[in-house]
Amino acid sequence: MAREIWKWLGIPLIMIAIAAVIVIYSVNNPTDSIVARMLTYERVFRVIREHMGLLLVSMTGAIIVGVAGGIMLSRPSLYRIGRVMETFVNIGQTVPSLAVLALFYTILGLGFNVAVFALFLYSILPILRNTFAGIDGVEHNIIEAARGMGMRPLRILTKIELPIAFPIIVAGIRTAIVINVGAATLATFIGGGGLGDLIVTGLSVHRDMIIVNGAVIAAVTAILLDYLIGKVEERVVRWA
Amino acid sequence: MIKLEGLSKVFPGHNIPAVKDLNLEINEGDVCVLVGPSGCGKTTTMKMINRLYEPTGGKIYIRGEDALQMNPIKLRLDIGYVIQEIGLFPHMTIEENIATVPNEKQWPKDETKQKVSEVMTLVGLDPKVFKDRYPSALSGGQRQRVGVARAMVSDPPIMLMDEPFGAVDPITRARLQNEFLRIQERMGKTIVFVTHDIDEAIKMSDTIAVMREGELVQHATPSDLLSAPADEFVSNLVGRNRSIKRLHLIRINEILDEVDRAKPASEDAKIGEVEKQIEESDIRSVIVVDKDNKLKGVIGVSDLKRKSGEVAGDYCQDVTDTITSDATLNDALSVMLECGEGYVAVVNEDDQYEGTITLGDLLNVVKEEG
Amino acid sequence: MEQIIGVTGDLFRTAANLLFLTAQGEDVEYEPGLFRDTVDWISRRSDMLLELMLEHLWLVILTLIIAVVISVTVGIIISYYESFAQTVLGVCQVLMVIPSMAMLAFMVPLFGIGFTTGVMALVLYSLLPIVRNTYTGIRELDPAIVEAAKGMGMTERRILFKIKIPLARPVIMAGVRTAAVMMIGIAAIAAYVGAGGLGELIFSGISRGHQPMIIAGAIGVSIIAIAFDYLLYYGEKRFSVEGRTKEG
Structure with a gap:
């Protein structure tokens, strides 16, 4: 068991350590006074907190709405709407994240909430589509076997359809997280804060040290989240 | 109902x-x-x-x-x-x-x-x-x-x-x-x-x-x-x-008692006796069983020339497929066609020999019933 | 939560305004005439818009060509070295997970501000979809086909160019399509590090508070992305072996 946990946590811990070393070194050995002023522990922690805030709020909302919506659209009465939705989601996902954030800015203005809302809507798409497709993809004769043996519709949903669709739903959530982490670094452009702040500040004052710090933390966060949900993904399917 | x-x-x-x-x-x-x-x-x-x-x-x-x-x-x-x-x-x-x-x-x-x-x-x-x-x-x-x-x-x-x-x-x-x-x-x-x-x-x-x-x-x-x-x-x-x-x-068990078939040879029987049995058999082969009456194999005319030894067990060749007695005659026919033999050995669930059905037996049944 | 609800309300109001502004005229309070302003701005600055669009396309197409050459080669090579393949694909996967802003930021200290930085970041991003699809496209071919070719005395080189690549082409094309659509979006972000293109409109629009400019940029990028997606989708169909036999 202990070895299992180490296997899971080994890579994440190493990555966090690398990021921490870079940040600590940079803060203690600034190349000049501008870096010293712009790159402080306080600032780093603030942008990380903002970034996590953006992610957590928008992803929690997106998972709830996406999964619930996908289930609803897969019911026979809404199935047709579900098929139409698939097309719209595919088009919606083609729209670049910067364009989405920019359009929300023109409509709603600046700020953390606007960024969260845009990220939330953008992240719903893959989750909604995968939930719908996952349930829709459950073989017809499996459903019919369940019905024929006397299972009630709600039991069929919770015992048969959702468990079988689960890996696909998790894959959708993984896609959403990767997109979301990427888009969250753009939130700074519409006043949403987050790790993008550090990068943009670094670029505007031409200090590579600040840029690299921001980029390292953002990259590590993204890789970690993807790695962890990848591990969860491996775990959930014992039966294939 | x-x-x-x-x-x-x-x-x-x-x-x-x-x-x-x-x-x-x-x-x-x-x-x-x-x-x-x-x-x-x-x-x-x-x-x-x-x-x-x-x-x-x-x-x-x-x-x-x-x-x-x-x-x-x-x-x-x-x-x-x-x-x-x-x-x-x-x-x-x-x-x-x-x-x-x-x-x-x-x-x-x-x-x-x-x-x-x-x-x-x-x-x-x-x-x-x-x-x-x-x-x-x-x-x-x-x-x-x-x-x-x-x-x-x-x-x-x-x-x-x-x-x-x-x-x-x-x-x-x-x-x-x-x-x-x-x-x-x-x-x-x-x-x-x-x-x-x-x-x-x-x-x-x-x-x-x-x-x-x-x-x-x-x-x-x-x-x-x-x-x-x-x-x-x-x-x-x-x-x-x-x-x-x-x-x-x-089903096979319905006709198995009626067909008259030579007894199987035990695996330690002298080859001379077995040879005589093969000559008399209508399928030109004899089924070999061990002492628990479990199916051991079969000896055909050609096996006598190809192999050497003293007892039946030395000449014995594996059977390709067998059938249980609750199978239908049609199943028996498919097994025969599958293996390209004119007969099939019938065994019970413990692989014990119960008898043999031949193509001739099937023809007789079809003639009688038709 | 209340904020989100408030925001949603605003969103719907604005969406409705955007749609009906031209019909209803000036008496709407919220953001009067944003839609018309945008149309005005686009018609006044259409030559600049076109120029930026071409710049954007040039960046994407150039990097796409570089990326396809590199990725397909890598994909083919790793299809021969199984043990190597998982490592390469793992590295590509990690590259793609890195936020685009961070990737661009890493490139700035190395290549400075400008077009090259954009090209480098975009190429790195597009590795995974094309490499992976080339690899799986070749690996998942029916082994009987390759065996038949070998049996008829074809050399490995001929098998690769005459059998494997043509049969894997639809899968490779699908990877190219994924990469292309992704690149269009990231190219817009690359404008921030001086790579040019429609992203410039978005960024300078935001910094100046010039909304028609932002909308023109955002919608322009979206249209290019959707158009590319469709074009390559039909390209994919045409290139597939089945598609060709059907058309005769």
């Missing part, structure tokens, strides 16, 4: 009814096979019995009770259902799959566990080996067994089976059919069985209901169906070689 009265089904958006004014009565403990070309309404009829499809007209009585007035969930929980392509739940272990209906009925956990392992043993799956496996780890034949076990676990008096042995190779299919008949002999369930394979219908059924374009053409025992087909459609369906089809109706 099951009575269908004027049953009809028109699917929305179709002008032609899928099932038209169907009357059918199935007695308790009978296997009634619905047979006909695809699209004849046999599956539709079956699915109306557990109300997966709601009839658009007519009545269904189960033990005299109007099934259309019953709660469909309750009705289905008491009817075993084996679906085409089996429909096993891929995310559940074999044990969980079989326990579906007990779980829906909220049986106590240990009773369910015990019943599941009972029924697994019954269909010939070792519970210890298979209960924690997932369906993807099973062969086609094993999945079909699980499907049957899943339908039987709550001991429903009625079972509906939609081409339950459809997705396996012919040899496995024959084996599953024989096993199923053996189980059915003991359980005596009322079974509605759907197939498009007339040979399977003749083999499995107490009565056969032939359907065409949503209508019942003939409902009769297999023997009557073969000797007196109601019209041209039925006689075309059963085919021209009806006398050969009779081989489906007769």
Whole structure:
């Protein structure tokens, strides 16, 4: 068991350590006074907190709405709407994240909430589509076997359809997280804060040290989240 | 047990009814096979019995009770259902799959566990080996067994089976059919069985209901169906070689005592004696058994020249395939054709030798009956 | 939560305004005439818009060509070295997970501000979809086909160019399509590090508070992305072997 946990946590811990070393070194050995002023522990922690805030709020909302919506659209009465939705989601996902954030800015203005809302809507798409497709993809004769043996519709949903669709739903959530982490670094452009702040500040004052710090933390966060949900993904399917 | 009265089904958006004014009565403990070309309404009829499809007209009585007035969930929980392509739940272990209906009925956990392992043993799956496996780890034949076990676990008096042995190779299919008949002999369930394979219908059924374009053409025992087909459609369906089809109706144990066959040689018998036995045998071969009467092999004329030694065991050659005595004569014929031999050795479940059936025996049967 | 609800309300109001502004005229309070302003701006600055669009396309197409050459080669090579393949694909996977802003930021200290930085970041991003699809496209070919070719005495080189690549082409094309659509979006972000293109409109629009400019940029990028997606989708169909036999 202990070895299992180490296997899971080994890579994440190493990555966090690398990021921490870079940040600590940079803060203690600034190349000049501008870096010293712009790159402080306080600032780093603030942008990380903002970034996590953006992610957590928008992803929690997106998972709830996406999964619930996908289930609803897969019911026979809404199935047709579900098929139409698939097309719209595919088009919606083609729209670049910067364009989405920019359009929300023109409509709603600046700020953390606007960024969260845009990220939330953008992240719903893959989750909604995968939930719908996952349930829709459950073989017809499996459903019919369940019905024929006397299972009630709600039991069929919770015992048969959702468990079988689960890996696909998790894959959708993984896609959403990767997109979301990427888009969250753009939130700074519409006043949403987050790790993008550090990068943009670094670029505007031409200090590579600040840029690299921001980029390292953002990259590590993204890789970690993807790695962890990848591990969860491996775990959930014992039966294939 | 099951009575269908004027049953009809028109699917929305179709002008032609899928099932038209169907009357059918199935007695308790009978296997009634619905047979006909695809699209004849046999599956539709079956699915109306557990109300997966709601009839658009007519009545269904189960033990005299109007099934259309019953709660469909309750009705289905008491009817075993084996679906085409089996429909096993891929995310559940074999044990969980079989326990579906007990779980829906909220049986106590240990009773369910015990019943599941009972029924697994019954269909010939070792519970210890298979209960924690997932369906993807099973062969086609094993999945079909699980499907049957899943339908039987709550001991429903009625079972509906939609081409339950459809997705396996012919040899496995024959084996599953024989096993199923053996189980059915003991359980005596009322079974509605759907197939498009007339040979399977003749083999499995107490009565056969032939359907065409949503209508019942003939409902009769297999023997009557073969000797007196109601019209041209039925006689075309059963085919021209009806006398050969009779081989489906007769089991090997029914004729095994009548055929006169030389005794098998024991493996330590002197080769001289065996040689004489081979000369006298009508198949020019002799079956060799060990001291527990277990099948050891066979010696043909050519083996005598090819090999050397003192006792029968030295000359013995493996037999390609054997058959059990509850198989039909038709199964015996397929094994012979498969192996390219004029005979097949009959053994019991412990591989003990029971006798030999030859092509000549089959011809005699066809001649007599025809 | 209340904020989100408030925001949603605003969103719907604005969406409705955007749609009906031209019909209803000036008497709408919220953001009067945003739609018309945008149309005005686009018609006045259409030559600049076109120029930026071409710049954007040039960046994407150039990097796509570089990426396809590199990725297909890598994909083919790793299809021969199984043990190597998982490592390479793992590295590509990690590259793609890195946020685009961070990737661009890493490139700035190395290549400075400008077009090259954009090209480098975009190429790195597009590795995974094309490499992976090339690899799986080749690996998942029916082994009987390759065996048949070998049996008929074709050399490995001929098998690769005459059998494997043509049969894997639809899968490779699908990877190219994924990469292309992704690149269009990231190219817009790359404008921030001086790579040019429609992203410039978005960024300078935001910094100046010039909304028509932002909308023109955002919608322009979206249209290019959707158009590319469709074009390559039909390209994919045409290139597939089945598609060709059907058309005769």
